[in-house]
Amino acid sequence: MVSERPHPSTGRLDRLQPYPFQRLRSLLADATPPVGRGAIPLSIGEPRHPAPAMVGEALRVSLDESLGRYPATTGTAALRETIAAWLQWRFSLPSGRPDPAHEVLPAAGTREALFAVTQAFVEPGNRPAVFMPNPFYQIYEGAALLAGGEPVLLDTRAENDFEPDLGAITDAQWARCGLIYLCSPGNPNGRVLSHAFWERLFAIQQRHGFVIAADECYSELYREDAEPPLGLLAACQAAGRTAFEDCLVFHSLSKRSNVPGLRSGFIAGDARLIERFSRYRTYQGCALPEHVQSASIAAWGDEHHVRDNRRAYDRKFALARRILQPVAGYHDPQAGFYIWLPVPGGDDEGFCRGLYQASGVTVLPGRYLSRPSREGDPGAGYVRLALVAEEAICEDALERIGNFIQTYA
Structure with a gap:
């Protein structure tokens, strides 16, 4: 008789919750869209606008030469200098800040860097709490759990203008905080955090000491006629925190330049944290191939395609205002490519399933991006729409949603 081999304990892995899109697949598994109507996915925030030609060209030109070399964790000086110059221009920072040699670190997109930051800086035996907005990008929660930390949720609700409620946290809770994630512009609500919020x-940070990790991957998708969103480094500069003390920002080319497959971004901020994070990443083994770095230099060095990108999103948000605002008033996002749409009756899962069966359009239930709190689930009663497809497809989908809302209500 062969005894069953015991499974090794997975511990922290068992605490991970299903990813939102896994839950969506389960919700729609036995649902059928109408015959003759093509399916339109508005559930996933994967950019569909064309990638800039110069990025592909730079990738091809440098590919053969770079394949025979291991890339350095810190990236090439040329890439760090290009990123630093972009940050200075974009956020009106003084010359030489950030310092490309000590305050900039390339990353394989924001996802891996946002995950890795807790592994590097959260100490479960000392300051285990990892604060994050609620709803949130689920990587924050998974990173906290796998680092042995404790996620602490800051609800973002309409009545609080979708800003995390800092006043809801006690001094005792802040004293246990090792790191706080913030997303500005926000996913899913498009809210840009203000100077007053950062101040x-x-x-609070000066009293208690913790790392601020600002996810700014949507920062360049603002409305073309609006002010560019404030960033954490600019807020630091305005507050006289010229060394960006205990602050890190995370940026990506995925949304800005429509190249999610390139897997390229960066971390910038406090030189002391960057040095420690670089040491961690040397062991982690995550470095950008040099051909990806060459393509990234081309992307960060060009703003024409970024302006074209914004104008394309502007047209789609104008369509949404015309079609959806009359039937389901929502807060127009300041930036990003999502609409955080309140659902008639408040049943976001039922709405999502009914919409798919009636029209073939998929959206994401808001509760899949949030967790219940004492005041209730801040994601329940909303669905997230990602206006990433080409304009004609988005217009079709928005019309279908608008018609369904009138029937559903």
């Missing part, structure tokens, strides 16, 4: 947070 309040800086005052």
